[in-house]
Amino acid sequence: MVDAFELRTAGQANVKTVTILGATGSVGTSTLDIIRQAPEAFQVVALTAQSNAAKLAELARAYRAKFAVIGDTSRYAELRDLLAGTGIEVAAGPEALVAAAEMPADCVVAAITGAAGLAPTFAAAGKGRRLALANKECLVAAGDVFMSAIRESGTELVPIDSEHSGAFQLLKDNNTRAVERIILTASGGPFRDWDLDRLATATPEAALKHPKWSMGPKISIDSATLMNKGLELIEAYHLFPVEARQIEVVVHPQSIIHCLVMFQDGSMLAQMSCPDMRIPISVGLAWPERLQSPVERVDLVKLQSLTFEAPDLTRFPALTLAREALERGGTAPAILNAANEVAVEGFLARRLSFLDITRTVATCLNRAEQAGMIKLPQTLEDVLEADGAGRQLARDVIGA
């Protein structure tokens, strides 16, 4: 239990101060688990959540956070009462989330899910320290605008998404100009061997049961449609110095190899580990150091074999859609992402069938193109506007 956790105070050499945006989620709690195992190395500054005040209060107390911020203002009083007398400062609302992201900290872990993470992640990106990035939707929707903000502020960006953490580790000590291909692996999700008829009947419960990873609901559904890998393709394009055509996806059901890099001399390097997010998060927190981690080790003999197959683009067209949106450029990826978020919500609320998720996104992209809505975004506001337009298109398509 985290209650007994005692964090040494700052001021010690080598203590890293950390803020976690989205602390109550899957990535957020995995991050705190790492911090719990290395209390001498980290001090928590701010923790944020959207609506679960009880969990946020419990984590803020256990990890001696200085600030606890809840996105939903109607939960402010609950959070304030739960933390009364602790000395932990409490705030609520979208501006408070941005303020938490801007607080001085050596590392900000950006783990809010979806485009809701855009403003706080941008705020964190403008401060010239380390940003450990889990929120892939930010890179997808805001790509070039986000990367310009990172470069201009001198922020050190370390990806936490496992495939991108793999590529990051593989490329750090290598000549990136000699990269021929980056190969992202996909587990194939829970429906890897389902035919189209069966996919048409897939329920949210079945889609949420990922065979290899334990994750939040939105990314779990994205993994079932393979939109997650489509978003990751766009993410990789912005993170690494390669063209879209140099990024490939291969289905690898064991999820032991997360990424491979092929160099122009034909040499191929792979990053391997058990599918546990605490490994890429540890890299995000400690790089270039390595933390001692309790996670299961890969046992090659027990594994016996690693298998690979090409993704089936007929059953999982989301991958093609994402590639097309990347090639179209401008706000097309922001619209893809926004429409996908609305469609995933519709599926989880049983208003949309599984196959309709990707169909909805395709229809939205077509309508956006026909209406001349795809533009070149210059600022975060432009991206947020495209995100809003993409959401409205999807609501119109779904009839919500």
Ligand code: NAD
């Ligand atoms: P999750 O749903 O488990 O947690 C999301 C967190 O964000 C929670 O703390 C929640 O309170 C907060 N949040 C949700 N909506 C918000 C809003 N509107 N405003 C402010 N805060 C809000 O999600 P997760 O699985 O931890 O994923 C987080 C991010 O990391 C996503 O972008 C996902 O794509 C990425 N990611 C996750 C994994 C994984 O293994 N879970 C792997 C790779 C990348």
Ligand code: MG
């Ligand atoms: Mg991933």
